[in-house]
Amino acid sequence: MRIPLDYYRILGVPLQATAEQLQQAHRDRMMQLPRREYSETAIASRKSLLDQAYNILSNPEAKTAYDQKTFHDLPGQGKEETQIQETLPSLEVEDHQTLGALLILLELGEYELVLNLGQEYLDSLSSQDEEGEPTHTIPELSRADVVLTLALAGLELGREEWQQGTYEQAALSLEKGEKLLLKEGVFPSLRGEVQADLYKLRPYRILELLSQKNDDALAHRHGIQMLRDMLQERGGLDGTGDDQSGLNIDDFLRFIEQLRSYLTSLEQQTLFETEAQRPSAVATYLAVYALLVRGFAYKQPALINRAKRMLMRLGSRQDVHLEQAVCCLLLGQTEQASQSLELSREYEQLAFIRENSQGAPDLLPGLCLYSERWLHEEVFPHFRDLTDCQQTLKEYFADDRVQAYLEALPLESSQKNQWSVVQSKPEATPKREGEGGISIEKAEDAQAVPSSSLREKAGSSLERSTTTTATLSRSEPAGVGDRPPNSPSRSQRVSQRQGSGGRGRVQSRRGSGKTGRSSIHWGRLVLLGAGGLLGLGILIWLMGQVLGLMGSLFRNTPALEGEQLQLMLNQPPLEIPEGPPEATADTGPLTQEKAKIVIETWLSTKAKAFGSNHEVDQLSSILVDPALSRQRQRATQDQQDNFYGEYEHQVTINEVTVNPDDEDRAMVDATVNESVEFYRNGAVDGLLSYSDDIRVQYQLIRQEGQWRIEDWSV
Template sequence: MRIPLDYYRILGLPLAASDEQLRQAYSDRIVQLPRREYSQAAISSRKQLIEEAYVVLSNPKERSNYDRLYLAHAYDPDGTSTARVALEDRAKSGDGDLDTQSLSIEIAQEELVGALLILQELGEYELVLKLGHGYLANSNAAAVANTGNKLASEDLLDSPELPDIILTVALACLELGREQWQQGHYENAAVSLETGQEMLARQGLFPNVQAEMQADLYKLRPYRILELLALPLEKTAERRQGLELLQNILSDRGGIDGAGNDESGLNIDDFLRFIQQLRNHLTVAEQHKLFEAESKRPSAVATYLAVYALVARGFTQRQPALIRQAKQMLIHLGKRQDVHLEQSLCALLLGQTEEATRVLELSQEYEVLVFIREKSQDSPDLLPGLCLYAEQWLQNEVFPHFRDLVKQQALLKDYFANQQVQAYLEGLPADAETTNERVVMNRQFSQPQVNSPRHPNQTTGSQQFHQNRISDPLPTTSNTRRPEYSNFRARPHTSPISSPGSATPATPMTPLSTAERTTRATNQNLNGAAKSSPPRPTQKRKRRKSSQSANQERVANRQQRQRTFANTLEGKTRLVWTVFASLLGILVFWVVVSTTFGWIKNLLAPAPALPSKQLSVQINEPPIPIPDRNSKLQSPEGSLTETTAEEVIQTWLSTKAAALGPNHEVNGLENILTGSALSQWQLVTQQEKADNRYRKYNHSVKVEYVNKTQTNPNRVAVEATVKEATQFYENGQKKKSSDESLRVRYDLIRQDGVWRIQSMLVVN
C-alpha cells in the first residue's frame, strides 16, 4: 500500500536544509521514541523509514534527483497534486531511479505501523484514522472469511502488528479529541474520545490509555453540557442528553454543593460558577424541576435557586401557588441566611401587604430600604416603593436567568388583574391569620443573623465555600488553554466556566449583594414609574365577606394605639436629646478650661530644655529590634530566594494541615495568608468544623521558579510542585483518601518584613 509522505517531512526539514541540519534532524528523530506502549517491531519500522529518508537526502546525487522530482510535483501545472511528493518506489529494482509517476510511499504490510506513527507525529490524525480504519476493516473481513465461525477479533490479534495499529488509531482519536476540545467543538471531541476508548475496550488492550481517555471525558462533561443545553429548544434529544449528563455529574458530586468527586477538576466554587452559567441555557420549567429536586438533598444553594424558579414561573404563568411554595422554602432557608427581602417580595405577590412591609423592615439590605423609602415619601406606608422595586427585581434579577423569560415584562398591574390570581388570593388567609408562618419567622428573627449570603465574612449553612483544593477546571492536555476562574458568592447572577480557548473566566449562587441591587435599581429611570406605580394588591382583598364594621373598629383602635405610642416615644426622644446636649456642653467647657490652664502654666513656668545629646546607644544592643535572620518568613529588603520561598510554602502547608486537622487551629492562618486567600480558607475551616469533618495531610514541595517583579520587589510569584496526600474524616470516621501532584502558582506579598501568600492557583 502507499502512504502520502516525503523524505523532508519524515525528517522534519525544509527543502533548503543544509547537510549539518540534515544530520542533526536525523539524530533527533532517531533518539525520539514513541509512547512506551508500542512494541519493538513498531519502533523498528519507524526507525527504518527515517533511515531510508536520511540515506537518500545525505547522498548529493540522489538528493539532487529527488529535489528535481519534489519541485516538479510541488509546482504541478494541473494543480491537482500537493507539495507532498513520494518516496521512491521501492518495489522496483534498486537502481536508484525515482518513480516519477507516484506521490506516495510504497510500503509492505509490516511497515504500516511505522508510517502511521510518523503521520501521527506530524499531526495528520484524520489521515491516520482513514488509513488505520480501512486496514482494520479489511483485516477483519479477511479474518471472518478465513475463520468461519470463530470470532474475527481473536484471529485479528494473531497478527503481531495489529495491536500497534489499533493503538495508533486510538491515540489519533485521543489527540483529535483534544484538538477539537481546544477549538470549542465539545461534542465532536467526545465522539472522538469515545471512539478510541471503545476500540481499545472491545479488544481489551492498553487499559492505561483507556483510563487516560476516560479522564478526558470526565473533564469534558461540563463543556458538553453547556454546548448541548445551549442548542435551540427544538433539539429535544440533544438537550435531553445534556440534562442526563448534568444529572450524572450531580449524582457523582452529591449535589450542587456536594463534596463528591466527579473527576471534572471543578472544585466547589468552580462548579457553582458552572451552574450559574448553565442557568442561562435552561427554561424556567427545567430549572424548577432540577433545583426543586436538588433542594431535597438538602442543599441551601439549590433551595435558593428553586425559589427564583418558583417565583418566576408563578408570576409569568399566573400561578401564585408556586410563589407561596417559594415563600415556605424561604422560611426554612432564613434560619441560616438573611432572605427577608425575598420573603417580603413573595408576601407582596401573595397580596399579604402588612406582612410584606413588616418583614421588609427586618432586612439588612439598607440601601434597598433607602430606595424603597424614597419612592414611598408621599405614601403612609412603603407599598409604592416596594411595588416599584418588585418590578425592577423581577425584570433585572430574575427573568434574565431563564432563557424563555429574557424578554418577559414584569408588570404587577397585569399580574393582580388576572382573574386566576385574584381567585387564589381571595382564598388565602388574611395577614393576621398567618400565625404558623409568623411563629417560625419570629423565632428565626430573634437570633443573630449569621451565615448571611450578603456578608462575606460569615459562612453559609451549605457547603458552597467548602473546597477540596484550589483547582483548574480545564483539561490537563498541554495544548489546551485554560480560563481563570475568580471566587464569587453563591448568587443568581454573573458568569462561570468558559471554553478552553477563552480568556474570559468563569461563580456560587446566593442573592445579589446590597450594592448590586441598589446600583441596578437606581440606575434605571424611575421617575415615570414612580408616578404611575402599580395598584396595591390589598385592593383586591376588598371582596372578602368579613364584617366591615369589625374591621373598621380594629383599624381605629390600631391607629389610636399608634398615636399614643408615637406621643410617648416623642417625649422620651426629647428627654434623651436634652441630656445629650447637657453632657456635650460640659465636655466642651472642660476642654476649654484645661487648654487655657495649660497655656498659662507654660507661659509662667516654661519647662527646661532637653539636653542636646540624650540618646543612649550601647554597643552590644541595637537601637531598634532587628528581625531574626534565621526566621522562616523574615526576609531582608532584597529579593526572595528559592530557599525562602520553599520555607513560606512549607509553612502554609503546615498551617493548612493544622487548620483543617482534628483541632481546626484557624488562628494560624493569619500568620501566613492575607487578602482573599485568608478569608477564603477561614471560611473553609469554619465550614469543616461546623460539619464535624477534618483532614490529615502529607506534603512535599519543590520550588520550580521564582518570578520577581522589577517594579515592585515586595510582590513575587512562585511556582512549585506540591505532592499532597489527603485522608478525609467525617464524624471521626475515615471516608476517603487522595494522592495528588499539583503545580501551584503562589502570589506572595511582603508585609512588615514578612512574606505572606495573597492568592494561589493550580496551573496543572
C-alpha cells in the same frame, strides 16, 4: 499500502537540506522513541522508514532520482527561480512498514489521516482471501499497536478540538478512541487518560449544548442529562463528591450561574427542587427563584406559595426577608410583607423602598416598585423563556385565576408569622388579606436596586450544608420537599409579640413554678398515704364478696343436657378457613393500571408513615433504596419532632415507559393532587398546609416479582 508521505517529511527536513542537516535529523528522530506501550515490532517498523529516508536523501544520485520522480518543474523555468510544485507526494510502503508510517503521521499531527488510514488497516488485518487465508501475515501483536495508534490519534485530535472551542466534536473524537480501547480490551492506563479528559471536558460540553440557539431539543436534553450526572456524582450543588471535572465548590457554583440563563424556568424549577431534597440550601434558594418567577410570569400564585414555604427553611440561617416580602406581596398578604421588611437587613434595598413610599401609610408602594423592577432586571434574565417577559404587577393582580386563588387564602390574622423570632414589636391590628389595597403605581424617577448575588445569598451553604435533617426536612408533597426549621411554640410567639413586658410575665410564672417544686408539703403527703391504704382495704373486701358470689353460682349450676361438644387436642373444634393466598409474582409488563396501583399504594403508605400514627415500618413495603432510606429518616425525624400531616391524594397516570434493555425497570409519569394539613405539637400549622397539583416521574423496579418505587423527580 500507499501512504501520503515523502522522505523529507519523514525526517522533518526541507528540500534543500545539507548532508549535516540530514544526519542530525535522522539522529534526532531515532532518539525520539514513541510511547512505551508500543511493541518492538512497531519501533522496528518506524526505524525502517527513517533509515530508508536517510539512505535515499543522503545519496546524491538517489536523491536526484527521487526528486525527479516525486516532483516536477512547473512551466516558466526561464524565470529567476524555479517553482517547485508538490504533487501530493506519497510512498508505497511494505506491510511491515505500514505501522511505522502511521506512527510517523501521528508524530506529524496528522490525526484525522491516522484515524482514516488506521481504521482501514485495522479492518484489513482481519480480512481473508477466497480460500479463507488471512490477507496479511503481520503478527497479531501489530493489531494492538494499530489500536494504540488510533486511540492516541483520537486523544490528540480531541484535545486539539477542545482548544478550538468545538467541545462536542472533541468529545466525539475522545469517545471514539475510548470505545476502541474498551472493545479490544487493551491499554487500560490510556483508557483512563481518555476518560479523565472526557470528565474535564463535560462542563464545556454542557454549556455548548445548552447554549445552542437552533432549538435542537435532543442536544438540549443531552446537556441537561449530563448536568444531572455531574450533580449526582458531586452529591449536589454544594456537595463534596468528586465528578472528576476538576471544579471545586466555588468553581461549580459559578458554572451553575453561567448556565442558568440557558435553562427555562420550568427546567430550573424541576432541577433545583429535586436537588433541594438532598438537602441543599443553594438548591433551595434557586428553586425559590424558579417558583417565584414562574408564579408571577405565568400567573400561578400556587407556585409563589410553594416558594414562600421553601424560604422558611432558609430564614433561620440567612437574611431572605426581602424575598419573603416579595412572596407575601404577590400573595396579597400585606401585613406579612410589612413584617418581613422590618426584619430585613438589606439596607440599600430598604432605603430604595422607603424613598418610594414617602407619603404612604406603609412601605407597600415602594415594595411594589422594587418587586417589579427586581423581577424584570435581576431575575428574568436568568431564565431562557423569560428574557423578554414584560409582565407587570397590575396585569398579575388583574388576572381572574390570581384573584380566585388569593381570595381562597385564609385570613392573614390566622397565619402565624414563622419567618423569624420578632422581639419588641407591637402586633398590628389584624386585617383581611389585601385590605387597604396594594398600590402598583410606579415612581417616575426611581432607580432600580440590584439584588444580592447568588453567592452572597447562598454563601452560608458552602459550609458543607451541615444543617441536620431535623432542621431542613419534612414530609414531602408527592415525594419532594424538606421540613422547615423548627418554629417557636405559640406561647413563645405570643411573648415575642408582647415585647419586653410580656417576656417578663412569662419569666415570673416560670420562677413561681420552680419555687413550688422546691417547697414540699409533708402533711399533704401523709394524708394522701392514709387515704390510699383505706381505699386498698375497701378494694380487697369487694373482691372477696365477688369471688364468693361466683362460687355459689357454680355450685347451683344444673347439669348440661343433650349431646356435648367433644374437644380434642389434635384437631380444632371448628374448621379454620385458610388464610388469603400469597401474592403471586407479577411477571407481565407494567401497564397503566398496575402503575396506578403502585403509585396509590405509595401515597397511601406515605399518609400512614407521615401521619399521626407514624407507621414508619410500612415504607419498606413499597419503597427501595435510595428512596427508602431517605423517607425512613424523614419520617422518623417527624415522629421525634411531633410533626405530622393528614393527606388526601388523587393520581392520574400520564405515561408508562418500560426500559427496553431491562423489563424490570420502568418510568411512570403521573400527575398527583396532594392536599395536606400539617400539625405541630397537636396544633394545626396553617402556614405549611397546602393543596397542589404536581407532575412527578417515578422510577420503578421489580424485585421478587413485585413493583417497588426506587426514586422520583418532580
